[in-house]
Amino acid sequence: xxxxxxxxxxxxxxxxxxxxxxxxxxxxxxxxx
Amino acid sequence: xxxxxxxxxxxxxxxxxxxxxxxxxxxxxxxxxxxxxxxxxxxxxxxxxxxxxxxxxxxxxxxxxxxxxxxxxxxxxxxxxxxxxxxxxxxxxxxxxxxxxxxxxxxxxxxxxxxxxxxxxxxxxxxxxxxxxxxxxxxxxxxxxxxxxxxxxxxxxxxxxxxxxxxxxxxxxxxxxxxxxxxxxxxxxxxxxx
Numbered sequence: 001x002x003x004x005x006x007x008x009x010x011x012x013x014x015x016x017x018x019x020x021x022x023x024x025x026x027x028x029x030x031x032x033x
Numbered sequence: 034x035x036x037x038x039x040x041x042x043x044x045x046x047x048x049x050x051x052x053x054x055x056x057x058x059x060x061x062x063x064x065x066x067x068x069x070x071x072x073x074x075x076x077x078x079x080x081x082x083x084x085x086x087x088x089x090x091x092x093x094x095x096x097x098x099x100x101x102x103x104x105x106x107x108x109x110x111x112x113x114x115x116x117x118x119x120x121x122x123x124x125x126x127x128x129x130x131x132x133x134x135x136x137x138x139x140x141x142x143x144x145x146x147x148x149x150x151x152x153x154x155x156x157x158x159x160x161x162x163x164x165x166x167x168x169x170x171x172x173x174x175x176x177x178x179x180x181x182x183x184x185x186x187x188x189x190x191x192x193x194x195x196x197x198x199x200x201x202x203x204x205x206x207x208x209x210x211x212x213x214x215x216x217x218x219x220x221x222x223x224x225x226x227x
Contacts, residue, residue: 001222001227002035002036002219002220002222002223002225002227003035003062003065003069005218005219005222006035006036006039006062006215006218006219006222007058007059007062007066009211009215009218009219010039010042010055010058010212010215010219011055011058011059012055013211013215014054014055014058014208014211014212014215015053015054015055015058016055017204017207017208017211018046018053018054018055018190018208019053019054019055020201020204020208021190021193021194021201021204021205021208022193022194022196022197022198022201023050023051023193024050024051024193025051026051026052026053026119026120026121026123026124027120027121028051
């Protein structure tokens with residue numbers, strides 16, 4: 001159960017909270033070809 | 034180990050902020066995510082030491098495909114390739130490394146049950162340093178990872194908010210609090226054998 005609870009909390013709940021923060025985006029600074 | 038993997042991923046987010054946290058969290062458990070259907074179909078199994086009920090770390094885990102060294106490398110690539118397409122090579126490299134970190138952390142706690150090759154062919158070596166034989170030490174190591182990850186994430190999230198949008202500093206603290214509470218809850222359930 002701890003595995004599924006952890007997955008739900010970290011991937012979904014924390015993931016949603018984190019997505020609202022002003023982090024750089026994955027491709028920032030990456031040279032486009 | 035469950036909570037410790039999440040703690041590590043939170044700490045890595047602090048150092049690689051461009052990688053989405055949800056993807057880091059999924060990556061850090063990817064081996065176990067793939068383990069679930071194989072467990073349900075009896076391809077992989079857990080033998081509880083001393084019989085039921087299962088407790089914290091008292092199992093020999095025959096995850097001979099997902100938790101073999103070669104299997105972990107393959108699963109890292111399986112995760113990293115679509116990530117490269119979606120987020121670029123740098124993020125994919127981080128995510129692939131996080132997937133493989135699961136094998137390395139499990140190596141510390143597993144009881145000599147992690148094979149080199151998928152299927153654990155007879156005569157091939159098994160790995161695992163067996164920290165689970167000392168549940169207090171294993172639990173403390175997981176707690177340390179959760180605390181380190183939470184503090185590192187808090188500092189990075191508040192710094193990012195302060196630099197780009199100070200109005201979101203409170204949100205950053207809430208997110209970090211959620212990381213800590215989720216880690217402690219997951220660890221607590223795990224130690225309780227749930």
